[in-house]
Amino acid sequence: xxxxxxxxxxxxxxxxxAALRWAELKVTRDGGELVIVHVxxxxxxxxxxxxxxxxxxxxxxxxxxxxxxxxxxxxxxxxDAELLVLGSNANTxxxxxxxxxxxxxxxxxxxPVVVVSPQPADDPAQRSLSALPxxxxx
Numbered sequence: 336x337x338x339x340x341x342x343x344x345x346x347x348x349x350x351x352x353a354a355l356r357w358a359e360l361k362v363t364r365d366g367g368e369l370v371i372v373h374v375x376x377x378x379x380x381x382x383x384x385x386x387x388x389x390x391x392x393x394x395x396x397x398x399x400x401x402x403x404x405x406x407x408x409x410x411x412x413x414x415d416a417e418l419l420v421l422g423s424n425a426n427t428x429x430x431x432x433x434x435x436x437x438x439x440x441x442x443x444x445x446x447p448v449v450v451v452s453p454q455p456a457d458d459p460a461q462r463s464l465s466a467l468p469x470x471x472x473x
Contacts, residue, residue: 338367338368338416339362339366339367339417340367340370340415341361341362341370341416341417341418341420342370342418342420343355343370343371343421344372344409344419344422344436345373345422346373348422348424349424349453350422350423350424350452351421352422353422353451353453354421354422354450354451355371356451357451358420361418368395368396368397369396370396370399370412370416371397371398372398372408372412373399373400374400374404375400375401375402376403376404376405377402399412406435406436406440406443409436409444410439410443410444410445413440414446417446417447418446418447418449419440419444419448420449420451421436421440421448421450421451422450422451422453423437423452433450437450
């Protein structure tokens with residue numbers, strides 16, 4: 336493990352909300368810092384915003400809004416992270432539409448990448464949370 340830092344990329348999709356929930360569970364269980372990142376491609380109003388704090392069982396949260404190329408910024412921010420967590424809107428295991436950002440991060444991330452689907456947690460097809468032991472989900 337690098338430093339326990341978990342970077343999660345978010346946008347306004349159900350998949351990124353599922354990825355954020357997964358990352359929160361991971362950091363709540365194992366400790367570390369949760370870094371929530373939203374990247375805007377230029378032009379954008381503010382070049383950079385950062386908020387730090389605590390939420391629920393997550394001891395250390397940083398929320399960033401960054402202007403730039405989403406792939407470059409996510410990879411840069413994940414350089415010393417334990418994990419990069421991203422959501423996928425792909426509907427089935429055969430769906431080849433994973434998205435350019437997700438595919439580029441899978442190929443170039445400097446750390447392991449966890450891909451989370453937006454399916455309900457009680458759905459047996461939800462495999463992303465299986466990386467966490469069942470006891471951590473109770």
